[in-house]
Amino acid sequence: MSLNESLDALRAKMTSEAAGAYEEVLQRLDPRLLAENALKPGDVMPNFELPNAEGKMVSSLELLSHGTLVVTFYRGSWCPYCMLTLQALDLILAPVPGQQASLVALSPETGGRARFVKDKYNLRFELLADVDNAVASMFGVLVRLPPLYRQRLLSQGIESETLHGRKGWFIPVPSTFVVARNGTVAHAEIHVDYTRRTELDTLPLVLRALRQYS
Amino acid sequence: MDLPQIGYFIVLSRVLNFTHAARECKITQPALSRAIKRLEWELGGDLLLRERSLTQLTEFGRAMLPLLEQVQAAADVARDEARQLQTQERAPLRLGLSPWLAFPLIGTVLREVIASVRSTEFSVSVEAEPVMRERMLRGDLDVLVGLRADTLPERFNQWQLFSTGAAVFLPRDHLLAADELIHGSRLAESVLLGASEPEALPERILSQIVRRLGRRPSTPHRASNWETSLQLVRSGLGLGLGLSCWPTPPELVARGLADRLPDYEVVVETIAGRPQSRAVSTFVKLARASAWMNPANVP
Numbered sequence: 001m002s003l004n005e006s007l008d009a010l011r012a013k014m015t016s017e018a019a020g021a022y023e024e025v026l027q028r029l030d031p032r033l034l035a036e037n038a039l040k041p042g043d044v045m046p047n048f049e050l051p052n053a054e055g056k057m058v059s060s061l062e063l064l065s066h067g068t069l070v071v072t073f074y075r076g077s078w079c080p081y082c083m084l085t086l087q088a089l090d091l092i093l094a095p096v097p098g099q100q101a102s103l104v105a106l107s108p109e110t111g112g113r114a115r116f117v118k119d120k121y122n123l124r125f126e127l128l129a130d131v132d133n134a135v136a137s138m139f140g141v142l143v144r145l146p147p148l149y150r151q152r153l154l155s156q157g158i159e160s161e162t163l164h165g166r167k168g169w170f171i172p173v174p175s176t177f178v179v180a181r182n183g184t185v186a187h188a189e190i191h192v193d194y195t196r197r198t199e200l201d202t203l204p205l206v207l208r209a210l211r212q213y214s
Numbered sequence: 215m216d217l218p219q220i221g222y223f224i225v226l227s228r229v230l231n232f233t234h235a236a237r238e239c240k241i242t243q244p245a246l247s248r249a250i251k252r253l254e255w256e257l258g259g260d261l262l263l264r265e266r267s268l269t270q271l272t273e274f275g276r277a278m279l280p281l282l283e284q285v286q287a288a289a290d291v292a293r294d295e296a297r298q299l300q301t302q303e304r305a306p307l308r309l310g311l312s313p314w315l316a317f318p319l320i321g322t323v324l325r326e327v328i329a330s331v332r333s334t335e336f337s338v339s340v341e342a343e344p345v346m347r348e349r350m351l352r353g354d355l356d357v358l359v360g361l362r363a364d365t366l367p368e369r370f371n372q373w374q375l376f377s378t379g380a381a382v383f384l385p386r387d388h389l390l391a392a393d394e395l396i397h398g399s400r401l402a403e404s405v406l407l408g409a410s411e412p413e414a415l416p417e418r419i420l421s422q423i424v425r426r427l428g429r430r431p432s433t434p435h436r437a438s439n440w441e442t443s444l445q446l447v448r449s450g451l452g453l454g455l456g457l458s459c460w461p462t463p464p465e466l467v468a469r470g471l472a473d474r475l476p477d478y479e480v481v482v483e484t485i486a487g488r489p490q491s492r493a494v495s496t497f498v499k500l501a502r503a504s505a506w507m508n509p510a511n512v513p
Contacts, residue, residue, distance in 0.1 A: 028256060037216040047296040049330070049496070051503035055322065057330035057496060061299065111376065112505020129503035132288030140216050142285065144257055165373040165502050168281035 003088035003197060010080055011195045021149040022195065028146045031192040034173060038140035043185045045071070045177070046138045050106065050128040053114040058104065058126055060179075067100030068186075068210050069179040070203065073130075073141055073172035074107050075194060077117050078158050082107075082174060085197050090123050092203055101207050106130040108164045108171060132164075136172035141190065145169040178206050186210055217289055219253045220282045222246055223261060227279050230269045287371075287486065291495050298492040305493035307336040310346035312360035313439035314415035315480060316460045320359065323500045327493055334493040340439065342411045350485055356494045359501065361415060362479040371486045373498070376459075376506040377477040380419045381468040383447050383454035388467075390453075395472040398426050405452040407443050408433035415478070416443065416455040422475045459506075480506070 001009070014022065039045060049059040063069045070093060074082035086105055093103045103125040107114070114127040136142045145153075150169050153159070160169040174194050178187035187206045189199050226235040226246070236243040254261050261275035271279065298305075307327065311320065328334045339346065343360040347367060350358060359375070366372055382396050390396050390404070401423060409416040416437075424430045435451050437443035440460055447454040447466055454466075457478060462468045482501050484490065 028258065030252075030256075033252065046293070047299060048292060049295060049299065051326075051500050055500060055504050056326055057500070059299065059330075110373075110502040112503075114503065115505055129499070131499045131502050133285060134288040134292035137217055137220075137285055137289045138292060142215060144215070146258055161374065165375075166281075166284065168284075170281070170285060 003085065003200060006084050006088075007081055007195055007197060010084065014195075017152060021146070021152045024146045024148045026193060029143055029173065029192045031190065034141070034143075034190050034192060035188075038175065038188060038190055039177060039185045040188055041185050045069075045179045045183050045185055046135075047183075048135045048138070050130055050135065051114075052129075053118040053127045058128060063102050063104065064179065064181055064183055066102060067181055068102075068207055070101060070103040070176065070207070071139070071179060072103065072105045072174075072176040073136055073139070074105055074174060075171050076107050076109050076163060077113050078153065078156075078163070079194065081195050081197075083117070083121065085174070085200070086117070086123060086127075087121050088197075088200065089203075090121070090125065092200065093207075094124060100211070102126070104128050106135055106172070108133045108136065108166075110163070110165045113163065130172070132166060133170050133172065136170075139172075139175070139177065141172045141175045142170055143173050145171055176200065176203070178203070178210065180210055215253055215256050217286065219249045220286050222249050223253055224279070224283060224286060226250065226262065226269070227271055227275065230271075232264075232269060284371075291490070294489070295492050295495055303333060303491070304335065305331045305333045305491040306356070307334055307491065307493035307497055308354070308356045309336060309338045309497070310343075310349065310355045310358040310360070311338055311340050312343055312358075312415075313340050314361065314409075314456070315359065316440050317506065318461070319504060319506060323497065323504060326500055327497050331491075331493045331496050334491075336493065342414065344413060347483075350483070353488075356484065356490060357497060358483045360481065360483070361418075362481045363413075366483075369486050370483050372481050372483045373502055375480045375482055375501060375504075377479045378457045378459040379470055379477050380422070380475045381456055381458040381460070381470055383444055383456055383460070383462065383466050383468050385447065385450065386465055386467050388453075390469070391467050393469060396469045397472045398423050401453070401471075402427050402429065402431050404431065405435070406431045406433050407446050407452040407454050408436040409443075410436045410438045414438075415440075415457070418478075419455040419475065423471075423473075426473050 047060050049057055052058045106128045108130050110129050114129050118127045133142050161167050174191040176189045177185055180186045222239050225238050229235050232243050236246040259274035260272050263270045263272055346358050349355045384391055443454045
């Protein structure tokens with residue numbers, strides 16, 4: 001089953017309560033504005049340095065020195081759509097010797113949750129803790145989860161302060177950026193609708209094109 | 215939301231005047247109004263009350279302000295780090311540690327800070343939290359790892375690392391060691407070890423026990439840190455009060471309390487808005503990202 005088929009199947013199982021919260025997200029977030037605010041092809045990616053799942057610091061400069069960098073933001077370990085996407089990305093962009101592209105996935109979750117996700121799904125790429133959303137805000141993909149959604153998570157015992165060490169429910173919009181070796185953004189995808197990742201299938205093509213021109 | 219929008223709102227919340235704020239932000243007033251409107255729509259509430267001559271923060275605006283300031287501060291730190299990445303600036307890290315916290319992971323985090331920021335020069339102080347908070351305000355310490363206090367002085371940033379339960383430490387062959395959980399009433403008949411500082415952890419646990427028992431168990435002996443306290447337990451001078459996250463020496467056992475006491479939160483603190491070296495921001499990030507407890511327990 002392809003990623004989008006899996007996501008469709010998951011969305012088909014959405015309860016009416018979840019659907020209300022989902023509609024609110026779509027209503028609240030303006031895809032046009034988000035695309036305007038976020039990094040765009042041609043922009044220079046800001047450098048960053050974040051802890052990985054193993055408690056080591058990973059720097060974007062170091063990653064770029066090996067080649068193309070794919071930076072993907074996911075909402076958190078509580079988001080089943082994000083978990084499916086991470087697993088799909090692992091297959092799409094599995095580290096191949098000589099491929100010269102690295103993938104990092106960022107979420108604001110702290111307290112060892114990156115390790116938990118990485119181990120649970122046997123992911124082979126770096127999961128970074130974007131502490132206080134510093135990188136998401138520099139990439140222009142930071143949003144606040146709307147009230148219905150926050151309430152729904154709270155009723156399941158899922159709380160911002162526990163997950164992020166911060167109140168407020170600020171999270172990144174699911175998004176993926178392909179950054180060329182010189183630090184310039186080559187490709188950007190912002191998924192306001194968190195249940196869909198329609199364009200991810202094109203990533204290998206983007207990477208191949210970048211390799212040809214680099 | 216984007217960082218300029220957040221910045222505009224922060225300026226506006228300070229000057230409370232659209233004309234002045236627009237001038238300070240170097241944008242036109244209609245552009246400022248549009249940016250604030252967009253932020254309000256996304257956050258789901260009015261941030262400001264706009265009256266003809268008066269602009270005021272709404273209750274929602276007051277609630278959102280510190281959260282948005284934190285977003286801006288985090289981005290500022292990240293930008294500053296990116297700048298420091300290019301240089302080899304001296305990176306001091308003056309760390310304060312609570313005398314009642316024992317965690318091997320601190321060593322792991324410090325090792326990684328040094329591996330990542332080669333110019334790190336660190337020092338570790340172990341003193342009571344109120345003393346160290348004073349030192350932080352004076353600029354003598356950069357960061358504190360300690361127990362959450364009931365009240366925190368202004369200007370402090372605080373993040374929870376983990377929370378952990380109270381535990382009683384006792385010799386393996388002690389009568390009470392057979393119980394999985396110890397009832398407060400049984401502690402009333404034992405000698406417990408207190409602490410030299412009235413606000414220290416064992417005293418805080420004791421006051422909870424006293425609240426439930428209605429009287430204070432005998433505490434003739436006091437220690438000033440967790441290691442001394444456990445040493446006294448080993449010498450048979452009393453039962454130690456501490457945290458279930460402490461490493462237990464082989465000749466001792468740790469038991470929880472049957473009368474469920476509140477958990478204690480371990481936090482990391484810095485002074486808000488103070489410029490910090492890359493070693494400090496790296497330490498805070500690593501500390502917050504780490505699984506202090508068993509990762510299997512992470513929800």
